[in-house]
Structure formats: structure tokens, C-alpha cells
Amino acid sequence: MKLRTFLGLLGLAASAQLAAPVAWADTYPSRAVRIIVPYGTGGGSDILARQIGARLQTIWGQGVAVDNRAGASGNIGTEAVVRSPADGYTLLLQNSTMVVNPAVAGKLNYDPEKDLTPIMLLGLTPIALAAHQSTNIKNLKDLVEYSKANPTALNYGSCGVGTPQHFVMELVKQKSGVKATNVGYKGCAPALTDVVGGQVQLAILSANLIAPHIKTGKLYGIGVSTASRYQLMPQVPTFEEQGLKPLDFSIWYALMGPAKMPPEVVARIYADVQKVLAEPAIKENLSGAGVEPLSGNGAELSKLIKVDLARYAQLAKSANIKAE
Template sequence: MRFKLFSIAAGALAMLLAAGAAQADGYPSRSVRIVVPYATGGGSDILARQIGAGLQHLWGQSVLVENRAGASGNIGSAEVVRAPADGYTLLLQNSTMVTNLGLTGKLPYDAEKDLTPIMLLGVTPIALVAHPSLNAGSVRELVAVGKAKPDALSYGSCGIGTPQHFVMELVKQQAGVAATHAGYKGCAPAVTDVLGGQIPLAVVSANLVVPYARTGRLRVIGISTAHRYGLLPDAATFEEQGLKPFDFSIWYALMGPRNLPPAVVAKVVADVSAILAQPAVVANLSSAGVEPYKGTGEELARLIKADTRRYTELARSANIKAE
């Protein structure tokens, strides 16, 4: 009896695998949509449109980018979770998903179980910058200013619980510097206020400060990734300045509903990888602040797990709470 049950189960599994392979053979046979759970104009949206245009050319099928913003990316993500697992609805998520999870301890879906991790696409470093009047262009100088003027430092971020906010709280913990947080609604207002001297520090997506750092209107104190940022090669990383381990970025990833057929995943990975290798695509993304990074679905799954743990621990130790 036990053998018979095993045979039935094995037969059912074989049929499912065969059906998935057959389904993938003609994929895609109709239009595909890429859901971006954020507003237009950000890194996720730019990446989705660049990839979508490339896939449309390769596949000869329409690839539609749909922005489903709201609830810090949860509305669009939940929509993909509910979609059929056939490869015709994909999700372009970013690390905001795991900062939300680290901050609140829950999402309206299970990030590890309800989505298929397809691949990593790219990263955007985070930069801590200062107004020139602060006389701080490094972590050591920032610590010195903090000691000379206790309780005088404040910094702007892109919002409470954003990756940028978490990065600065880690800098504060590791460097031993005190600074009061001012959460803005987006990175751009924080950049504007530090440029105008209304606030001495800001921690934002690095690409937003490139022109101001190059002209001296802002001083870069540190870059959040383990390696230097290509658009600001003279700016030292936090790791180079003794804060270790320190490797945080805004990452972008392609995902799908749970149980996406492996053959579909393999085709998407192969074709998107080819697009990300094109020099024109690399240049376009670089100008938008996104450094292409091709990582496997397995790497993405490990990153989601590791970042969820890191952000959860940091939210607790820095007492970061949702608005």
C-alpha cells in the first residue's frame, strides 16, 4: 500500500513537471506585465521599463509595466502574489520590502513563501552627505564635530524605516555619533534642505548627490556599499573608514508568484541577463543611479532572509518604529 501511494505521488509530480515544461515551451505566447509597486520615476520603475523594452524586442510580445503604488509597495506585491503562476505577471521589487518587514514584523504576504525569487537586477548605493559648513568630510571628522557640539547634529533621510534611515542608524551605532533623525517624504526634499543649509546632514540614494558632490556643494562622508560607487570614485566607503561589516544598498529584484515553473524562470533569467549585459543598458541605468547586478534566484532568497534579519535587529536596537 505504501509503495502504491508513493507511485501515485511520483506519477502526479511527473505530470506536474511535464505540464510546467510544456507550458514554458511556448512562453511567452501573449503579453506579459511587470508590476512595479511604487510610483513612476524611481529606480524600480526605470529598471522595469528598461528590461520591459528589451524583453518586448526579444520576445515579440507586449511587455507592459504597471505601477501599483501604495502601502510602501505592499499593494502591488500582494497583487502579484494572487496572480496565476504562469510567468505572465512578474514583480519588480526592491529592498523596501525587507525594511518594511524588519520594521513591522509582518507583511500582507510571506516574502519567502508566497513569491518566487527569479533574480537580482541591480543596486543603488546610499550616501551620507554634509553641507560644507559642517566641516565634516569623513566619519572621523563627523565624530569630532559631534563631540565638539553634543546634541547639535541632525540628519534628513528619505523617510522613517527606509533603507537610508537604517544605514544612518547603523553609522551612529558603530561610529558612536549622536544625530537626531528628520524623516522626509522622499529623498529629494532631504537633498534640497541639506543643500540649503536647513539641515547639516542627509542620508539618501547616492545618485541624487553626484552633481553636488562633484561641484563641492555637498561633501560625501561615506558610501554604504563594500565597494566604491562608480559615479563617485573618490568617496570612501564606510568599511574603508573602519565601520565593519558594512555593506548595505537599495537592491532591485525580479520575482513572480509562488511555484513559478522552473523553465519559465530559466528563460526569464537568460533573457534579462542578456539585456543587462548590453553596454547601452548599462550606461542608461548607471546614469539613473542603478548599477546592474546579475544575481541568481538562490542569491536573492538568501539576501531576503539575511536582510530581514539585519533590519529587524537594527530596528530593535535603534528603536526604529513605523509611523
């Protein structure tokens, strides 16, 4: 999906990134930079941080360390960045879980809009719903018919209660009338294991996790959460194509820092990371990992955060989603 399409569907207008004064561009960074990833290794945020960090080391001539601080749905690592000096030497690679947390848990120890400096959007991964092959549920029409005939039979695995994946499935249920009970796992990997093994009939997961099993035929792809089809499984239609409009949700990834970072430092980071994301090798690596690179600026990210905070808050209320 192109950035313009993604942001346009959210009603976000593009805005220009301010150019950095030469003095700051020449002096930053003068020492090592740390990127905190508030999740474990191997996920989309971690992959992006390591790909980008390795290239920034070359561009900047300074060390760029990735620091994984998992826990509390990303809040532990995020709070560490909030408390850090706003000098550009401690950065945060977050994802859209950050805007879901307030909808589920209520007030956090930080304000996603006020306590962080949005630097840029980096990429996105769609969310997809899949069914085990034994169900013979191959699309949304099949799912609706199966649910009507068996209104208490369906269970679906999610990456956890209150995750973006859980929210998307509840929205699908609201719009389609499907009845299915959430089995909230502690992470996407165990939910994937159980749907591939047939322990649950359905699973709503990051689309890159589902794609390999669609190819082998172990899972059927029912729908994708974005307005455009996903590059790793183009044969699977979107939910919007199947009549659930509007439904455009993604796991997005973003680079941020503590509040009140100097605009000149923000602009330098933005410009250099844009260069990294434009490199063919980086594009290929991220695509293989299921992340579609973006390069939206801080103003666009700020608007996206505001929009998604409101969207998830409304959906949490209507679907009665609460923290466990």
C-alpha cells in the same frame, strides 16, 4: 561592485540556474506580460523595469507593460502580484525596501519568503551620507569630532522612518558614536532638497541622488555604505575604509513573481533578462541612472532576502526603529 564580491560579503554561495525545457522555452510568453513596480515613476525600480521591459518586448515579440502601483512602502503593488496567477504574466520589480518593512511594521499581509517566486537580482545602488558644505564636515572623522563638540546640534534627513537609508544611518551612529536626530521625509527627494539648501546639515540617501551635488561642491560625501567605492563618486570613501566594519548595505533591485511559478518559466525569464543586462547600451543607461547591473539567480536572491530580513530585524530592535 562585482556580483561575486557583493554576495560573498553576505556569505552567499552561487548556485546554478536550472535550464528550461525546450517546450516551455518555445511557448512562453504567448501574450503580453505585466511588470508591477510598487513605487512611483522615476525611481531605480521604475527605471530598471522600463529599460528591461522595452528590450524584452523585442526579444519576446510580446508587449511588456510597466504598471506603477505605489503605496504603503511598496506593499500595495507587491500584494497585487502575490494574488496574481503564477503563470509568469504578472511580474514584480521590487527593491530591498521589501525586507525592511517586516522589521518596522511587523507582520505583513504576505510573506516575503513564501508568497513570492524569486527570479533574479537585477542591480544595486549604494547608500551614502552627505553634509552641506557650510558644515565643513568632509569625512567620518570630521563628523565624529563635530558630534562630540556639538552633541545635540546635528540633524539628518532620511527618505523616511524605517527606510533602508534610515537603517544605515542608525548603524553608522551605533558604530561611530555620532549623535544626530532623524528628520524623516516622505521620500528621498525632499530630503535631498533640504540638505542642498542647508535646512538640514546631513542627509542619508541613495548614492546616485547625492553624486551630482558632490561634483558641484554643494555637498561633501562622508561615506558610502558598500564594501567598494561607488562608480559615480569614486572620491568618496566607504564607511568600511573609515573603520566601520562590517558595514555593507545596498538598495538592491530584484525581479520576482507569484509563489510557485513553473521553474521552466522562471528559467526563461532569467536567461532573457541576463541577455538584456549584458547589452552595452543597457549597462550605460543604468550606470548613468546610478544602478549597477547584477545578474544573480533566484537561489542567490532567495538567500539574500533571508539574510537581509534577519539583518534589518536585528537592527530595528537594537536601534528601536518603529513605524510612525
